[in-house]
Amino acid sequence: SILCMEVLEHISDGKINHHFEFQGVFQMLKSFHDALKDDGLLLLTSPNIIGCYSFEKLLNKRNPMLYYKHVREYSPREIKLILEHAGFDVLELKTENVFLDKDYKYTLRLLDKSGFSTEDRGEDIIVIAKKSNSSIDTSTFEKELFNL
Numbered sequence: 467s468i469l470c471m472e473v474l475e476h477i478s479d480g481k482i483n484h485h486f487e488f489q490g491v492f493q494m495l496k497s498f499h500d501a502l503k504d505d506g507l508l509l510l511t512s513p514n515i516i517g518c519y520s521f522e523k524l525l526n527k528r529n530p531m532l533y534y535k536h537v538r539e540y541s542p543r544e545i546k547l548i549l550e551h552a553g554f555d556v557l558e559l560k561t562e563n564v565f566l567d568k569d570y571k572y573t574l575r576l577l578d579k580s581g582f583s584t585e586d587r588g589e590d591i592i593v594i595a596k597k598s599n600s601s602i603d604t605s606t607f608e609k610e611l612f613n614l
Contacts, residue, residue: 467507468498474512474545475536486538488548492604495552502597508554510593514561515539517589518570521577532565532589542586543614545593551610553602554595561588 477490498508513532514520520530520539531539540548546556563570566589574584 467509468502470494470498470508470510472511472513474510475533475539478537488604488607491548492552492602495549495554496602499553499597499602504597504599506597507557508549508593508595508597510545510549510591510595512545512591513539514542514586514589514591516541516586517561518563518573518577518587519566519568519589521587522570522573540591541614542591544611545591547607547610547614549593549595551602551604551607553598553600555598556593556595558594559591561586561591563588564590 474491474494477494479487479489502508513536515530517532519532524530542559542561546559549556570587574587577584577587
């Protein structure tokens, strides 16, 4: 098993450009994939860019990221897609409020009344994934990411 807790959001591409290409993220996950035995497990946690906390920050005209030194924060759907392209089967994915002792009932009510989903709005994403027998394939990743 591998624990990757609050790391993914700190990984950069390793080069300076204006287009984030996920090279560093896929390199890290490839090393995890190579290190795990067949059916090995990965526990990954990362801040949730679509969580209530981030949404409230946007409403207050602030950057939505949980922590300003993060390279990139992800949504649950993005993390699932990244893991699948990196050769993992997502067994469980959920979001929880683990950082702040804050009640988001008004924010959730606002989202619901406005017709937006209230699912996956916790501050942190928690994923359990299993190394699959499929190969790592990043060839269609950007197209699928664009379509999320």
